[in-house]
Amino acid sequence: MSTWVPTEGTSEALLSVRDLKVTFPTEDGLVKAVDGLTFDLNAGETLGIVGESGSGKSVTSQAIMGLHRGTRAKVEGSIGFEGRDLLKLEDEELRVMRGRDIAMIFQDPLSALHPYYTVGNQIVEAYKIHHGKTSKSAARAHVIDMLERVGIPNPQKRIDQYPHEFSGGMRQRAMIAMALVNNPRLVIADEPTTALDVTVQAQILDLLMDLQKEMNSAIIIITHDLGVVAEMADKIMVMYGGKAVEGGTADQTFYSAEHPYTWGLLQSMPRIDRERLERLQPIPGNPPSLISPPSGCAFHPRCAYRDDENLGCSTIVPEFDVQDWHPVRCLIPAPKRKAIFDTEIRTPSS
Amino acid sequence: MFAYIVRRVAAGMVMILAMSLVTMVLFFASPVDPARYTCGKNCTPELLEQNRKALGYDQPVLSYWVDFTKGIFVGSEFPKDPALKKSAPETIADCPAPCLGYSPQSSRPVRDIIVEKLPVSASLAIAAFIMWMIAGVGLGIVAALRKGTLVDRAIVGSALVFYAFPTFFIGLGLYVFLALKWGIVPVPAYTSIADGGVGLWLQGLLLPALTLALVYIAGYIRLTRAFVLEAKGEDYLRTAQAKGLKSGRILFKHTLRGALTPIATVAGLDLGGLLGGTIITEQVFNYDGLGRTAVMAATTYDLPVTVGIVLVAATFVITANIVVDVLYAVIDPRVKYS
Amino acid sequence: MTTTHPESDVILEVKDLQKHFPTRTSGIIRRASDPVKAVDGISFTVRRGETLGLVGESGCGKSTAGRTMLQLLEPTGGSIHYNGRDITGAHGNDLRKLRTEMQMVFQDPYGSLNPRQTIGTIVAAPFDIQGITPKGGVKAEVQSLMERVGLNPEHYNRYPHEFSGGQRQRIGIARAVALRPKLIVCDEPVSALDVSIQAQVVNLLEDLQAEYDLTYVFVAHDLSVIRHISDRVAVMYLGKFMEVADRDELYSNPLHPYTQALLSAVPIPDPRKENKRERILLKGDLPSPINPPSGCVFHTRCPRFREELSDTERKRCTTEIPLVQKIGDHEVACHFAGPSKVEVL
Structure with a gap:
């Protein structure tokens, strides 16, 4: 992978999502469930979308399937699939593609x-x-x-x-x-193993990977479990409050993560393969409101590394530079982020 | 499943017999002497006593009930008087099994009365049932699919209007305006199929059935709307959509199958309840069905007819309950009775 | 039966605990038939101040075990001693008094709080039920509890x-610690929560344990959380204990083939390690707890049974129920217990 997505117009990926936005009107205001997502996915590749509830990961998958059509949700941007923009297709054209070209696996099979x-x-x-x-x-x-x-x-x-x-x-x-x-050429698996026991989860993940090799399908796996993406994904997109905050290869995400939220996820999880830490390091506070998100960086109220004075974390909205090879939505300069990861986050085994 | 049905039917029969006993106990506890109503103007104490004995009202309620229950299985005679049978056999009325008693007021076995009146009530109930199911479920589906639009609000709102008015008001309104004033439909009168053919039978049923249906429609619209909306939120509909199914197929195969199952239950129970007679509608349209007969029997202290109609009505309700539960297992493969 | 004394370090001693749920036959006349053996003869002790982790997959009986040891469910058999006192079958007043010392935190923070009561009422309920008025009054105590678990005390009336x-799980925790109990059974307290919130609640439970000298029985399916929070871990399968050992010992050197399979199934958030791992896959599904397999209940899915044993050895697994044996610091219920051939973690 060179950059997160190639320069405008040159993408030959199976799926290329550009600036996808999904909003729902509610009584309390407009919910910005997905707020400007951009990513590519090639045939045979697996993208892991990681995030907690309300991060917009499931809404993204439903938008790709066109399941928001006929509801009050508004979907903007473009979803290129084999060169066609799914958002511009007639209902009937999209219906024919559902299940044939793009299929979905849901969380709770019952x-x-x-x-x-x-x-x-x-x-x-x-x-x-x-x-x-x-x-x-x-x-x-x-x-x-x-x-x-x-x-x-x-x-x-x-x-x-x-x-x-x-x-x-x-x-x-x-x-x-x-x-x-x-x-199908694209399979979207939305938390496919969350409802299952761990021994069954192992069977199902194995099965998915075997079948993917056989059929050369692309997979989007949506999960909150970093272990599952570590096993399955070639690339990973971490979402927070409807936005991508970090994107990169699986190795980049696990061995040189640069977003404080990704760090928070890595550190707050107890690890089965390590001796017990004295204490877990939770991310303080609660996920952001999607109706009136925090000003500036949406993560700043929970961020241990925020610097309002010098970086403007509470006022300036950080960019997600899709021309970068490892885009990170953070105002902290890249060298400093790398230094923080190396000194404070990286653990001996990783 | 068979064992389940056997158990349910057995329990249902016990319940019916218990209900007949309760009806009799209430009747016997009444301060009014039922024999008085059989005695006419020229009543003498001797005649009264004789009638009371002939009707069996002189015995304790329990043995009256035992006699009655025996009659259902082996038949009976009225009055039960071996001496009288020897001296004047022509005055004894025979009542073969299943005997539901003998009405002194109308001098007929209760079963004959029920056999005569039941078709009237049943025709009315079934005709109304068909009307409200088609209209109620249909409109409910439309309202759910157009949720939040003017169509939805119009359907739900107008249904509520009919629901709010009492039955006799709707009945009389239809009767006076549609039949008498504007003459759009003929004045309703029950004609059995045997007497007048299907055409006349239906014509006679139109207004009373419509009245009854209008009362029930509102409930069915709201119920259907709620269940369809609930089904639309089910995960399996998202799956159906994700498979690429056409919207018609999603609606008819996937949405309605799930949504209409609970409606079938309610509908079965409502129909079972109505087959035993509808009091107000029958009164308004002067329909001589079980409902009206029951009112007459109760006001003239005709115990045998009252008990008979209670039993028939209870049998319908209990049968409907069993049928609905069994039906549920047929519709929903997850339901298993053992 | 040995009796423990109040001053000993054992707070709870459970012997051969059973919880069976009755089922009935089909047919015209319904008789009682084979029960569901949710918990089928487990024995263990809980030491004062420790956390015992109870782990297993859904349907293994771990939640039922947790509820039965608190007498929320009446045990079918076996005995429970609390501080040396037999509390098996306690009811009425005795049970109510016990509740001041034994409490529970439930999994579902939505279902276990009455939606029509304010937080103040919910957290104050233990005081009402026990007829206890804390120093300074119920309201002040409830508000200080709310503050202690990280809730804003001004939200008392919400x-x-x-x-x-x-936050709802914090409310449940405040209610559980209100009477300063000695023992708390936590039934999947963090499994409904997001990862970042999970850590907050786990830390809170640990802090409260240190502060109030609490003993926990921590029931969960998440082996990572169990590793973090427990001092000792018991692995359950089909109503029975497969293996009990100290935490690090169990995770670094599991001896029961089921423990090994369970640990090896958990994906590790480390792609390079993950790619190198060899997984022990269990075949098939969980057998029914109404008709558990004969002999060792795990033999139908056991990889060691399938791949490593001779026919005579297998015969033993299918006919003879394995007794709990002590191997080093482990208690293992397996005829052929031993380290795994592949590295599990």
Whole structure:
């Protein structure tokens, strides 16, 4: 990766999102859920979007799928997918792409699957809608094959069972089978393992990586778990209050993080692979309001390194320079950030 | 599932018998002497005593109930008097099983009365049911899909108007204006299919069924609207959308299947409740159904008819309950009875 | 049965604790059938001032165990001694008095606070119930508690919905420590919270423990949080303890194949390390706690059973219930306990 995104107009990425903004009108005011996101994603690549609740990570994925159409949300910017701007497509043009070119895996497979239809019915439906000419029996055979590929034992029998007859892990496998049944080029996985136990999570992450290699799909994995992105992601975008605050390769994020919020995340997490620290170092305070975010840098009220006098953290809005190879939305000069990371944040094992 | 139904039906039968006992206890506890109502103008104490004995009102309530319950299974005779049967067998009315009692006021077995009146009430209930289901559920879906628009508010608001007026007011209003004043529809009168064919039967049902439907529509609009809105927020609809399904398919296959299940439950219970007779609507339109008969029986202290109608109505309600629960397991694969 | 004395350092002693939930047969006449064995014979002691971590996957019975040891659920079998006193089956007044010494913090900060009560009322409830008036009055005490857990005491009259998830969990904690209990069972207290808030609450719990000499039983599924907060850790599977050991010992040298698989499944936030790791994958799903597998309950999914054992050894796993044995400082319920062949962390 040279720069975060190439110079204007030259992107040949599978997905290129430019200055994406999603706002919702509410009684209390305008919620700026996503506020100017820019990133690229190539075929076969995995982007991890990391953030806490309210950071805008899930809204981003729904905007890419066009799921905000017909609601009161306003989506601006552009979402280029194979050279076409998804935001400018007619509803019908976008519908045809959903599930075929871009598919989604949701957090809780129990509520994301319809309780009244068999798993097979729902996956066959996902296949048939984009393969109208295929016969029912051929579609069914294809789905059985797909269930087998995602590791569901005895698929001939399981295809006719209902979601509630599946265990949590098997349900998420079925959900993955449904998402991948049309061989999509982009898969968005929104917290795909958050509802699962850790031993099942390990199975599911393995499965996703295997299938990605097989199909050469691009994956966006949305999660709050830094461990999951460490395992899955090639690049990582850290979001805070609807904005990207740091972007880079997985190595950059973990071994030379430069944003104080990323530092906060790395330090506040207890580590399973390390001897216990005396104390965790939490990020003080609470996530920002999306209706009236703090002035200047949205993170400044919680930032241990803020310097209002010299840097203007509470007044100047920092930029996210997408022409940088490791963009960081922070007013602290880069050399100083690197020095802070090296002396205070880096731990012996990283 | 079979075991479940057997258990429910058994429990339902016990409940029905208990209800008949409760009705009798209330009746016996009344200070009015029911035998007095069977005795006419030229009543003498001897005649009164004779009638009381013939009707069985001289026994304790429990043994009256045992006699009655026995009658359901093995039949009975009225009056129960072996001496009289020998001397004047023509004065004994036979009441074969299932015997629901014998009405002294109308000199007929209760079962015959119910068999005569039930079709009137049932026709009315079913016709009204069809009307309010189509209109209520349909409008409720439209209101939910157009949530927050003028259409939504118009539907919900006007439904509320009908809901707010008492039944007799709506009934009389329709009767006076549509039938009498403007003559848009003929004056309603019940004609059975056997007597006048389907056309006349429907014509007679139009206004009373409409009255009853209007009362129920409001509730169904609000219920449907709420359930459809709730279903629209379900994660599985987002999945359906993300699959690339067309909006029509999302609505009919995914949204409504989830939303309408609870409506089926409420609808089944409402229908079960109405089959046993509607008092006000039948009164307003002078429909000779179970509701009106029940009112007559209660005001003339005709215990056998009162108990009979209570039993029939209770049977419908209990059956509806069982049917609805079983239906639920059919609609929702997650529901399993064991 | 050994009795412990109040002055000993054991605050809670649990022996062979069982909690079964009844189920019924289908059929026209319904009889009681095999129960769900949520907790099926666990024994352990909790030492005064320590934190015992109870970890396992969903359905392993850890929450039920936590509730049963506080008598929120009535145990089906076994005994619980608190400070040497048998409290098994305590009820009524006895139980109410015990509540001044044993408290609970719940997972769901939304569900465990009455939405129609103010924070002041919620935190004051323990005083009302016990009929205790603290020095300086209930309100002053409640406000100082609120301040202690990091809430603004002026928000005394606000309702739960006006607080964020992290603040609500602080309210739950203030309520739990109000009577200065000796033992608190924390049931997944941070799993509903965001990472940055999680650390705040964990630190608060640690501070309160030092300040009030608290003993914790900390129930959680997050192995990283458990490693941070616990002094000793018990690993549960299908209602039974698989392994109990001191924290660092358990994490650096797990001896039970289930502990090994569990630790190896947790992704580490360190990509280079993560790429090099070899994962022990468990096959299949959790068996039903109504019909747990015979012998060792873990054998159906055990990688060691599958890959390393001979047929005669396997026979032992499928027929003989492994007893808890002491190996070094570990208590392990496995016939073939031993270090893993691959590095788990």
